[in-house]
Amino acid sequence: MQRLVRGLQLGPLGHGLRRVAGTGVERAVTLRWPDGREVGAFLPKFLRENTIEAWDGSSKQRLDFCLPLDLQVRDVAPVEFSSPDYSGPAFRLQFSDGHVGHFTPPRPADTMWSNELRRQEKLLWGSEEATQVRGELRDGHGPLRFEWKDLQENPSVAKRWIEAMHSHGLALVAGLPSSEDKPFEGVHAFARSLGTFLAPSVYGETFQIKSVTSPNNLAYSSLGLQMHTDLPFNEQPPGIQLFHCLQQAEEGGESIAMDGFAAAESLRQQDPEAFQTLCEHPIGFQDVTKDWFLSAKHPTFELDGAASADTASKLRRLNFNERARDSWRHWNPAASLQQEERVYEAMRKFEELVEDRSRYVSLRLMPGEMICTDNWRVMHSRSSFLGSRYFVGAYLDWDAVRGRWRSLSNTFEAQWRDIASTR
Known part of the structure; x- marks a missing residue:
């Protein structure tokens, strides 16, 4: 279940795309929250393999493999997302291979593992x-x-x-x-x-x-x-x-x-x-x-x-x-x-x-x-x-x-x- 964040609609990426030197057809996507805060820049393959739908909720293992090298993000929008595994803000992403999924930005690794x-x-x-x-x-x-x-x-x-x-x-x-x-x-x-x-x-x-x-x-x-x-x-x-x-x-x-x-x-x-x-x-x-x-x-x-x-x-x-x-x-x-x-x-x-x-x-x-x-x-x-x-x-x-x-x-x-x- 999802709903769009107020004031935003699903549409072309526009300013969310920028070329990454040396990666050919791959493009980095810069994600921003509705208040303008920038989350970070991500390669399409990273986003695609880390959508909530790309993982099995029970085993916590990845479901999709051998993703295309020329993968691109077609559409993006911040939404409120709800599922058995996660409820909260996310980005709804549509990819060039037809996959539509929801991405929750991770914390930087140094923060994620700070209490390890x-x-x-x-x-x-x-x-x-x-x-x-x-x-x-x-x-x-x-x-x-x-x-x-x-x-x-x-x-x-x-x-x-x-x-x-x-x-x-x-x-x-x-x-x-x-x-x-x-x-x-x-x-x-x-x-x-x-x-x-x-x-x-x-x-x-x-x-x-x-x-x-x-x-x-x-x-x-x-x-x-x-x-x-x-x-x-x-x-x-x-x-x-x-x-x-x-x-x-x-x-x-x-x-x-x-x-x-x-x-x-x-x-x-x-x-x-x-x-x-x-x-x-x-x-x-x-x-x-x-x-x-x-x-x-x-x-x-x-x-x-x-x-x-x-x-x-x-x-x-x-x-x-x-x-x-x-x-x-x-x-x-x-x-x-x-x-x-x-x-x-x-x-x-x-x-x-x-x-x-x-x-x-x-x-x-x-x-x-x-x-x-x-x-x-x-x-x-x-x-x-x-x-x-x-x-x-x-x-x-x-x-x-x-x-x-x-x-x-x-x-x-x-x-x-x-x-x-x-x-």
């Missing part, structure tokens, strides 16, 4: 903040501690959990089902309470962490482990790691975490050349068992975007796992020995920061508690232990989790309303 989770600040924590972070995990009302029943009952709690994982890369969930007869029930129930699913790996959708004889991974021993990120031998390592306690060891077995981004930023400040070396030099990783042979190469520090004169590139992902690092299979006889030496020196400097225990947050989890870490940022380990210790591990995909956050935030629905209310 990935743009929100990450709160790095090092030795000075580690004690506070531990307290926020243990405090029943701490911002990094969550009760599973609250996650089940209130979607806003799930949203806060996702935001905590973004800001700190670390959270604790308590009160999960912890029956050893149904060991995987807890992590599956947690994923359902978020509105998402577990992400499978070569170890399965879930995996049991127990001490066994002749383990194919030292995680399945009783040894203490060095700080690391999981599965760097994957082309894309998993995004979020879950460790659910079913039975704690008689002695030892503490779960330990540290902010790898904070350590990396310390290296950037202390030795910029070493930091840059670890950004540029790919490191080989491997996981070899009787059933599979996984191999991938990543730089230790992956950056998000290019640096400018005013800002340094932000860290996107950390890849660090000395148990799985594979230099032997990636030997290059043509490589510069001087460069290899610089890589070893840079790695040693970062490893010294990794071994700084003042940066560690150590927790002795009890049955029903689960520690969650951002596997692209926060490294984890555990202390050696005596007796039986039974944990269940699983992963979540960051894309799925961020997608759930956008849904819970109702971001784009709110922006539709803003567009309608400001015209």
